[in-house]
Amino acid sequence: MTAFNELMSFQRETSALSQIAGRLGWDQETVMPRGAAPQRAEEMAAIESVLHARRSDPRVAEWLDQAAPQDEVGKAQMREIRRAYDRAVKVPADLATAIARMTSAAQGKWAQARADEDVSAFLPVLEEVVSLKRQEGEALAQGGDVYDAMVEDYEAYTTSAQIADIFDQMRPRLVALRAAVLERPEPAALNRSFDEQTQMRLTQKLAIAFGYDLNNGRVDKAVHPFSSGSGLDVRITTRTSETDPFNCFYSTIHEVGHAAYEQGIDRKYLLTPLGSGVSMGVHESQSRIYENQLGRSRAFTGWLFEQMKEAFGDFGIADPDAFYATVNRVHNGYIRTEADEVQYNLHIMLRFDLERALMAGNLQVGDLEAAWNDRFKADFGYAVDKPSNGCLQDVHWSVGLFGYFPTYSLGNVYAGCLYQALRGSEPDLDAQLARGDTTGATGWLREHVQQHGGLYAPREVIARASGIEPGPDPLLSYLEAKFGALYDL
Structure with a gap:
């Protein structure tokens, strides 16, 4: 030894x-x-x-x-x-x-x-x-394959061909769901100004509600929200918009999912290869399930509605049901981080294809903006209006994170598998979330995923926790059921 x-x-x-x-x-x-x-x-x-x-x-x-x-x-x-x-x-x-x-x-x-x-x-x-x-x-x-070598940095034991196969399975059902939803009347959007200091106070409350330990972390502001660190020092950032507090709140919940994973790893692995999240896909499974399946659920948004009324007074949404529809509103937009659950993965598929082409030499950097704009118009049906809504919106390529983008959608796929298992294990989950109590869900995730850190390979972590081999069907079924009910499809 x-x-x-x-x-x-x-x-x-x-x-x-x-x-x-x-x-x-x-x-x-x-x-x-x-x-x-x-x-x-x-x-x-x-x-x-x-x-x-x-x-x-x-x-x-x-x-x-x-x-x-x-x-x-x-x-x-x-x-x-x-x-x-x-x-x-x-x-x-x-x-x-x-x-x-x-x-x-x-x-x-x-x-x-x-x-x-x-x-x-x-x-x-x-x-x-x-x-x-x-x-x-x-x-x-x-x-x-050069791009496969890059993916390995973020999702070990996974190839771009495997990712492309998953995306090929997802795209038809996502496109069909998007088309059906966008034919229906759109729920009301927020139409008020929201004090940014008040947003930050409420976002701190949300971070704590989702189990973020502020003794070993902090919440700051940045242009692009992120989580940093592991073990005893795990920090997150968020951002505010005077007209869109959801940007702040759900960025925070998302980053808390990342941070909770790192804070939840067994301390005996501290400062070892097992002492941080096993992959970015598994990491995203935690941030996406916190943000979406939990944070955007009908039960939790009912609690959040009351918190917003207390913080901001009357903000133009009549009741919890209307608020739930507003939180989950499917609408045209340019920004990946602000995209609804139905369209989010289409944003990822665009980036996946473009960066594969860049690394293969099939797309030159000088042609990137035009390629982005053409693909966006083809996928979403309207033109990019300015670079910050197009190829300049994400920080990832500037810092060399090629191979990272597909892990966001892998995280959604993994989250779908985990949520299916979580609901089977926590039959009173909705009642808990309606009280703003996430401990049943976050405790289950800590026990079945987070504490293990890098002990198991990425897909094995999800398979052990969910009881099934990871695949897109649970996620797609969840989306179809949720948005089918919301939009009366």
């Missing part, structure tokens, strides 16, 4: 340094002075250089060869360390450092281009990011 103990000690130090890098990223998106961006790029490059050296250290290979743990946890630790090491040694150190430097700088340039509605200011930067990430993908793939 000496080799295994030495390996785990080394790994804990690497994980601690990785958490520090993550904190630098959190700071950059929340409170860092804008003028600090060039220095922060150098800082991120420096720490990535150290991390890459540790992840590819030859001693890791020696320890892996010598260690022979006998228990399930030790074997899982070895599996994940070996997978990470095998990937790290394929990527040249100078390339890993260059990517860290470039993506840190690109993030600020994306934010400015988005604010200025200026695609031309960002595309040269994106071209450099794409070039570096393609080099990384080629190094990882070693003659195989």
